[in-house]
Amino acid sequence: MADNSVPSEIVFRVRRFDPASDAEPHWADYRLACAPGMTVLEGLKLIKESQSPTLAWRSSCRMGVCGSCGMFINGRPRLACNTQVSELGTSLVTVAPLPNFNTIRDLVPDLVPMFEAHIRVHPHIIREDRSEQQQPTGEFWQSPHQLEQYLQFSYCIKCGCCMAACPTYATDPVYAGPMPLAQAHRYNADSRDGGFAERKTPLSGEAGPWRCHFAGECSRVCPKGVDPAKAIQLMKRQLVLDYLRLWKQPCAAPIAKVPPGTKRREGIPEAPARTLGA
Amino acid sequence: MRDQRLWTWHVGAGVIILVLLGLHMTIMHLAGLIPLASAVPKGGAPIDWANVAERAKSAFFLITYVLLLGAALFHGFYGLRNILFELNPGAGIRKAVNGLLVVAGILLFAVGTWAAWAGFTVARGA
Numbered sequence: 221m222a223d224n225s226v227p228s229e230i231v232f233r234v235r236r237f238d239p240a241s242d243a244e245p246h247w248a249d250y251r252l253a254c255a256p257g258m259t260v261l262e263g264l265k266l267i268k269e270s271q272s273p274t275l276a277w278r279s280s281c282r283m284g285v286c287g288s289c290g291m292f293i294n295g296r297p298r299l300a301c302n303t304q305v306s307e308l309g310t311s312l313v314t315v316a317p318l319p320n321f322n323t324i325r326d327l328v329p330d331l332v333p334m335f336e337a338h339i340r341v342h343p344h345i346i347r348e349d350r351s352e353q354q355q356p357t358g359e360f361w362q363s364p365h366q367l368e369q370y371l372q373f374s375y376c377i378k379c380g381c382c383m384a385a386c387p388t389y390a391t392d393p394v395y396a397g398p399m400p401l402a403q404a405h406r407y408n409a410d411s412r413d414g415g416f417a418e419r420k421t422p423l424s425g426e427a428g429p430w431r432c433h434f435a436g437e438c439s440r441v442c443p444k445g446v447d448p449a450k451a452i453q454l455m456k457r458q459l460v461l462d463y464l465r466l467w468k469q470p471c472a473a474p475i476a477k478v479p480p481g482t483k484r485r486e487g488i489p490e491a492p493a494r495t496l497g498a
Numbered sequence: 499m500r501d502q503r504l505w506t507w508h509v510g511a512g513v514i515i516l517v518l519l520g521l522h523m524t525i526m527h528l529a530g531l532i533p534l535a536s537a538v539p540k541g542g543a544p545i546d547w548a549n550v551a552e553r554a555k556s557a558f559f560l561i562t563y564v565l566l567l568g569a570a571l572f573h574g575f576y577g578l579r580n581i582l583f584e585l586n587p588g589a590g591i592r593k594a595v596n597g598l599l600v601v602a603g604i605l606l607f608a609v610g611t612w613a614a615w616a617g618f619t620v621a622r623g624a
Contacts, residue, residue: 392584424502431580456505463506 227311230254232263234275235316237323245323247314248272254305260293260313261300264327277327284443287377290384291327292316297381299443318384334383337396340422341404346415347472358475366411366473373406373451375444382438382448388431396427398438402448405455414472420462429456508576514569518562554621560614567610575599 230252237245250267261279268275277300279289284302291300293315294308305313321329347353382398383389389397404423407413423429429452438448461467525537529544540548553559582595 388584392586394583394586420502421499424499426501426583428501430501430505431584459502460506460509463502 227254230263230305230311230313232267233312233314234264234267234327235314236275236326237317238274238325256306258305259301260291260298260303260305260315261289263305263313264300264315275327276325285377287379290318290329290379290381290443292318292384297384297441299379299381302443318380320384320386320390321380329380329384331380333393334380334397334399335378337400337427338378338403340427341396341400341407342415342419343400343403343407345407345410345413346418347412348414352475358477360412360473361476362411362473369411370406370409372446373402373409373448376403376406376442376446376448377444379443381441381443382446385437385441387435387437388433392431394426395431396422398432398448398452401429401432401455402438402446402451405451405458408455408458408469411470412473414469416458416462416469420459423455424459428459429453432456504576508573511569511573511576514565515573518566518569521562522566551621554617557618560618563614564611567614568607571603571607575603 232250232252233247234250235245236242236248250271252263252266254263261282264275264277264279277289277291279301280286281288282301284299287299289300290297292298293300293303294310294313297318300315315327317323317327318329321331321333324330345353376399378399380399382402386398388395401423404419408416408419432449432452434449434453436449439446439450442448458467524532525534526544529537537544537553538546538549539552540546542549579595579599583592587595
């Protein structure tokens with residue numbers, strides 16, 4: 221169990237790399253006074269303010285929502301904003317860019333391959349009634365049970381921590397990786413979706429879930445508690461049953477029209493006007 | 499589509515191996531505990547020559563041997579292919595590995611089937 225006492229001074233060992241001037245990445249140490257509750261992201265900001273203004277990383281929301289600040293902290297992919305120095309239980313904090321990606325600079329990984337694989341699996345609701353999606357006349361039916369089939373996978377913030385922890389993705393760039401595959405399953409499992417056939421093309425080939433060894437590291441490191449390994453196994457089952465003609469995607473959920481004669485309850489505001497495609 | 503098909507067959511082969519290897523293990527190692535007349539038809543140990551020859555006469559064992567051989571070859575070679583492909587070889591090496599494994603699999607299956615058939619006919623003729 222980690223020692224949660226806060227040392228008065230900590231050393232940040234940060235992997236630095238500037239492609240304009242460095243041939244190889246190198247480690248740089250920075251000493252900081254540590255305050256209770258201090259996060260790794262705050263430490264990096266202090267370093268940038270007081271010791272090394274050229275230090276580069278990505279971050280935005282500071283609350284574990286945007287998924288920008290995924291880093292390799294003390295040997296594990298984590299969100300820098302969500303990791304307090306005290307929980308690491310050591311006075312030495314090593315920070316490196318996420319493994320399994322090329323490094324653009326310092327702590328900035330090149331996530332383009334991940335997002336390209338993400339795009340290839342069509343991570344959005346696909347329906348035949350596209351006009352309904354553009355100009356909705358009602359809500360799509362979905363029961364609480366149907367919601368549970370995909371809800372946890374929808375918590376993914378695309379930070380790339382799962383990709384950095386995946387032993388298969390480490391050696392096999394053809395493999396799509398846990399994030400795109402989990403997101404493909406998130407939409408395949410959504411009762412409002414009818415796009416399994418469209419997603420099957422990229423998923424049934426080499427980039428699909430077949431190379432997953434079920435090491436489970438993706439699920440262990442996910443900062444949002446998503447279980448991509450489970451999504452991948454469920455997807456394998458779905459694709460095998462599909463091949464054996466034992467499963468067929470049900471029709472996409474119908475629209476729940478407003479019953480005639482019903483009135484809107486007072487005090488509930490109207491939906492805002494469309495800003496796109498109006 | 500190709501990997502979806504191959505993986506489904508890989509899983510199917512695994513199930514076949516589970517059943518047939520379980521049967522093999524039961525016959526070879528649990529004959530003392532589970533009385534199987536077909537395992538030791540001549541008495542003694544299942545590995546005794548008389549019992550081996552007697553089992554070789556059986557069409558049931560001939561079919562299960564060949565089925566187990568085919569399933570094990572496919573399951574093992576597909577697994578080996580996946581391991582090799584994870585090392586990220588080039589397109590040419592991938593093609594060569596695919597070809598080599600298919601040829602090796604067919605050859606080994608042919609030799610094994612011939613051996614099982616030869617055992618069957620020789621044992622029946624004896």
